[in-house]
Amino acid sequence: MALATGLAAADAEFFETRIRPVLAGQCYGCHSGQVKQPMGGVRLDGAEHVARVVVAGQLEESRLWRSLTHRHAVKMPPSGKLQDQVLADFQKWIAEGAVFPSSVGRTPSNWAFEPLRPGSAKIQLPAGAKMLDRGALLRRVTLDLTGLPPTVEELKAFLNDARPDAYGRVVERLLASPHYGERWARHWLDLVAYAETNGHEYDNDKLAPWRYRDYVIRAFNQDLPYDQFVREHLAGDLMKKLRLSADGAAVESPLATGFLFFGEVLNSTTDPVKSRADDVDHQIDVLGKTFTGLTVACARCHDHKFDPIPTAEYYGIAGVLHSTDYREVLLDSPERRREVATMRRGGVLAPVASQVTYRKGDSVFANFNEGFGKWRREGEAFGNGPVDAAASSLEAGAPEFVGTLTSPEAAMSDQQYLHVRISGTKQKIEGRPSERTPLRLTLVCAGYKARHVVAAGLEPKWETLVLVLERNRRCYVELVDHSREGWLTVDEIVFSDHATPPETTGGATRQGPLLSIANLPPSQFGVSAAEGEGKDVRVHVRGNVHQLGPVAARGFLSAVVGREQKPVVTGSGRAELAERLTGPGQALLARVMVNRLWKHHFGEGLVKSTDNFGVMGEMPRDRDLLDGLARELISSNWSLKQMHRRMTLSDYYQSDALKPRRLEAEAVRDSVLAVSGRLDPKLFGPSITPFISPFQNGRGRPASGPLDGDGRRSIYVQIRRNFVPPLFTAFDYPPPASTVGVRGTSAVPSQALMLLNNEFVHAQAKLLGGRLTGDLNERVELLYLKTFARRPEPEEVTRIAEFVTAQQGRGEADVWADVVHVMWNSPEFVYVR
């Protein structure tokens, strides 16, 4: 049955919400394919079956209706008449055509799966619209493209620029500004549900998530073609030629795959198989909505109710992600690695040969007697293999080398103790060792960096962990040396039933002279996807991980990339997925992305439901325009900046026809910093710990960061799942749970209270109040230009003068701080015309 129109979509929705649940709950026990012999031969689980007892539009001709209303020999359901409301729903359903959407094997008939329509895109100016005044226009376009208000100098320059292309020059200046990337990266981070901690009970830190954030900022700033951006997200670590950083020292493209790992992490699941499936489900949810605007995750338990997404295809994508691992990797470019490798000296160091007497109940996990085996080496620190039966980050001969050594993952037994024999540089550690400790052994369980062991000193010593939640989980061990000054050596890793470590003889440190390599270039680590064992997974029947159905071939949605998908033979299938999505799937990819840009420029998407292009989403307001822009995006080699030009240079954008828009939480905070003069325009780097107020309690509460976040832009304030800054929350910062293409824009009293009483706002107002100079007129004019991008009206100057005069006797700086504070509370500050 075709579902091409909005009307049909509404019918389908009515059916799915009001009729199907009743059929499933009340009737299918006897009248469906779930039973061997449907009662009376009547089935109600398919259009063709229903047609035997329902005549569309003809209530009285429909046996089902008479049966339900007890005016037929067979009165249904046998347990008693349905509630009046439910009967009314059936009446409406039958009277309006008894639409029964088929949920299996549906052909892609939704407009979003059709090819792009030909024709050119025209952005029309609505009748009666007038051009915005120049100050307001500059404020709009500056906040839109950079997330910051225009400076007074920029404003004056624009107001005084009589050249016909003055506005076009402004757009070019803003697109070239590094702040453009910060602004649009933040929009993007909403889509991938970016977060820097795992949330849940202890809200542990994720590993260097900010490298992904910086990757996105750089990608926007250099106008990386969007199709390449998408390819890198899916398979940036698998490209034949990895894309490198501008200076050629580090790999860039693998960082994009970090988006897969921002989900919440349970820190002590009792069902790791289900947890893993939940993680993959989150990845599918984000991936499906972000790139294709489809709610793929709806097909986890049953075929998608509305869109052509069979459960088998959901598990086809799941297979790709189950075959994908998460690794911390050295970011040095291949050239840099070669360069570093030549500096290796080898051989000289401090290994620890020892004799260990194992007992019954000891299980040796590793003793490095036979080389590294299947352990994976990253970087140079651990050299080419063990030295004297120990893994040492001094194998390469100098402490400056960094790297990791990672064991294969294995199912753990019920053993309660882990004994590790470890030596190395002693580190200063605040609190317990964490994933931020540079030299450590880490036990990673079910994806969670659970436990860490550090060396007590240069003499090898046994360290013991008591295992609780880690028992019976899938785990791996990682030796980490991120230190340029230190090293660590591990020669025994033993799981045991015994609380004490085994007897050991020998193993004194023989530390030779350490080499020092002064000109070793710096190395960095980041998180990347990595290829695991490529395998198809089985369908989880009704989403239950413990009830397995048929094998689902790895691949992507056939509605998007076509039915002819070659089977994935080697690897996870991410590379194939990237090619299919940006090749055969490019029409939808482009539509979804131009719609996102449109939404941020004009306030509302051409398709209002930016993250749902399926049947349950909205129809495009102007399909020709959407398709035309999508084709322009593709033909401009996927240049997003070109699309920004196209939109911001349109008459429509420059007119007063756009609705006022409230600034996002980050833009509110950044505007305060920009106007107060506190803004530090520094780009990139590790995040600033958020300020934690006494009202933010709970496990994993971090030490508070500075109240003003060191003046850094909000995108650099760390997003801790359990400690999102209240200012952000009040202004509709979305919880990082799923893709959010459209944020809420609520207007609630807590926002007023925040701007009125919050200490950050007061402190910033004070800062600016104390910096103002000149006479009253000069001050007021400056404040109006800074805050509202316009000159004050005479009555506004008078009114402020009245206030200031009445406050005489208090400190001048305080009084002006009050004026600033009042202006920040005006909707003119937090709204854009």
Add this chain to the structure above:
Amino acid sequence: MSVSRRRFLNRAGFGLGAVALQAMAATRAPHYAARAKHVIFLFMDGGPSQMDTFSHKPRLERDHGKPLPFTPPVTQFNIGNKILGSPFRFAQHGQSGAWVSELFPEVASCVDDMTFVHSMVADHSEHTAANYFMHSGSGFQGRPGMGAWLHYGLGSVSENLPGYVVMESGLVPPGGLDLFNSGFLPAVHQATLFRQGEQPVADLQPREATGELQRKKLDLLRDLNRGVGKRFAGSSEVDAVVANYELAFRMQSAVPELTSFAGETEATRKLYGIDEEDTREFGRECLLARRMVERGVRFVELLTPFRRGIDRWDQHTDLEKGHRVNAKAVDRPIAALLKDLKSRGLLDETLVIWGGEFGRTPTAQTDDKGSMDHVGRDHNPYGFTMWMAGGGTKPGFSYGQTDEFGYFAVENKVHVHDLHATVLHLLGLDHKRLTYRYGGRDMRLTDVHGELVRPILA
């Protein structure tokens, strides 16, 4: 208060029209006649043990130290199967003859107003997921909880106070403040956090040296906003922002009025145990809860107070000591709340719910050597007890049962989704019709589950 409010309104030049009310989440009609208007959720963070509080299991005493006759499911710590008898004495109380342990002598005097559900079932064995689940019907983070859903469905009755309040005394449950967020619902439906102390609500206390100065600043704001209507072409959203300042101003004075106990009698203070060390925090929370209900707050959640050396109700070790300390902190205040609500005629319209995110095992959790010196119990979501009072529930009633060990619910199981469906029902909302479109789906508190538990309705 009302004088300055009117003054501000008049000066601000607009009435408290639809715009302002909309911003405060105006009252909305329920789906059908409601039995209750308010909910007070006494959330016993950590998971109190059912067989040591309200679920009497003589078999445990008889078989103390023996192995369970069946293989227990995987628990958080996989503790083995040695049965642990309750260290607490049980007795029957009231007309209804409900069994209550010695931990709750005061609550025991209220049993004829309470409905026990002894057959609760949850989905998660681990605190954080279980906490999210008990609140939002999902084990994941970022979903709206019961309070947010009710606020979304019904709006707030109070003009000057938030409709959804959470009170903490220094202990936020695992899962953090996200337990009380609005998730995908609009931000207006998130909880407002009340703490102990001088400044109970964040960003509510003016920072100006005097109230006079703040009013002068608000006057200036109103005058400078004169041009806003013209510049923003009468946008209703921008009007709402302007109106919010009036509401914010009122909230600033409504909260101190709420939290001041000056108007409460000595007898009331005594009833709640406000002036006693053990019951100070929770007594204050309970009394505040009553005052909030009186003022129209829709949903109030109370969190258990912090006690040094005691990890909430989560007694993996030292069950006896920990449960005694915890019960002591809440028993009297809870009984006071029930009696006070009843005597003021508020219990009928207020649904009080007591319970944790799960219960505990009938088996002993010991140290590695099996010593019973510091014995505790592990987590058990398969069968546990919650109770309700007022708000249209059946008084003096017990529903459902676990097996004779108290491990699994075996009779009239009530799943957390069913509890949610029933709570919404009592407030006049059909859990299947209370939906919000998000991510392409009509989301519900009960997801695709939940059956109304009719037998416990009065």
